[in-house]
Amino acid sequence: MTAVQESLMTTEEFEELARAADHIAEGVRLEFINGKLGVKAVPDGDHGCIIEWLIRACLLLRPDLWLFQEQGLKVDAYRAGRARPDGALAPSGVFAGQPEWADPSPVVMVVEVTSHDQDTERRDRQEKPKAYASTGIPIYLLIDRELCAVVVHSEPVDDRYKRVETVSFGAMVNLPKPLDIKLDTEPLKDWVR
Template sequence: MTVMAERTWHASQMSVEEFERIAAFAARETDDAVRFEFIDGRIGVKQVPDGDHNTIVMWLLRRCMQARPDLDLYQGQGLKVEKYRKGRARPDGVLVPAAHFAGHGEWAPAEGVLLVLEVTSHDADTDRRDRLEKPLAYGAAGIPCYLLVDRDDCSVTLYSDPEADGGYGSAVRKTFGGTLSLPGPLGFDLDTAELKQYAG
């Protein structure tokens, strides 16, 4: 299977249960070499993150631990973003109260999630997936904040004020090196200077 493989189905042609069976089978057969998501009736396949990508996730984890030790940042946790055409998304990071996902399976409800993180990948699908579809899906699911770390243009964008029909009412963009303030209930600042070394 190629990393960029993708096929589109309309939501009426595939159920969420069918998607979950396909994703579970693929995970076994590809040794987690690719990740599957189901958003807007489309199965997306994206490559496993590279070292800089993972380092950016760890950067946020360290910042959260310093500012809010009562929160956990999960990597690889699947979310049910059902308000947006019964989707299944696997964000690069999911910030929640400590132990929030205890007892949940691979795909957990989005309720209680405080922030989702996506870091752009160097693939042809990142524009549609991370910049267009994900803000719609996460906003429709009621997730308060979506943080996009965009390695292509060296910026971070914080989407907030989710809208019921999808998307967010507010988007604040800072180039790497700027300080981004996370709104309540998070209530802390992110100094993004370190991200300059992980771009490109």
């Protein structure tokens, strides 16, 4: 017998709740992944420096793309989930005129930077790779501050990525096609506490 997991709310109910949270509580960011409501930690200064580093690197290596911060995306196979990755690398200007929760098809890479909270293991290392893979996003880049490593997930198949490569901070990391670029992760050592 297979257990069926039912969501506690509909996608429409979640979107209404997320809009209300934006107006009521500054700094609260909600997500809805695999039928579960989640709260993302408010980023600290080191988190911001990591995103700045990645924006500069991507702009230098792929000026046709932009790293959109906190862009709401529809995720999972049935589009019933909603995520706000720390970064969504996509063609410049592609989200113009899009609603708060945009179609993820133009996104070539999503980025998450781990936070110092108890939910990181479940959210960033387990649920998000499945959600992003099932959506067909080619690359999921996890910058894991706890492990001092960059984890590159690529080649999405169903609800998983076939290739997962872990590189310690300080080494060169290859972001495979469709990006096909290399990043020097040495600067990431400066933003680990």
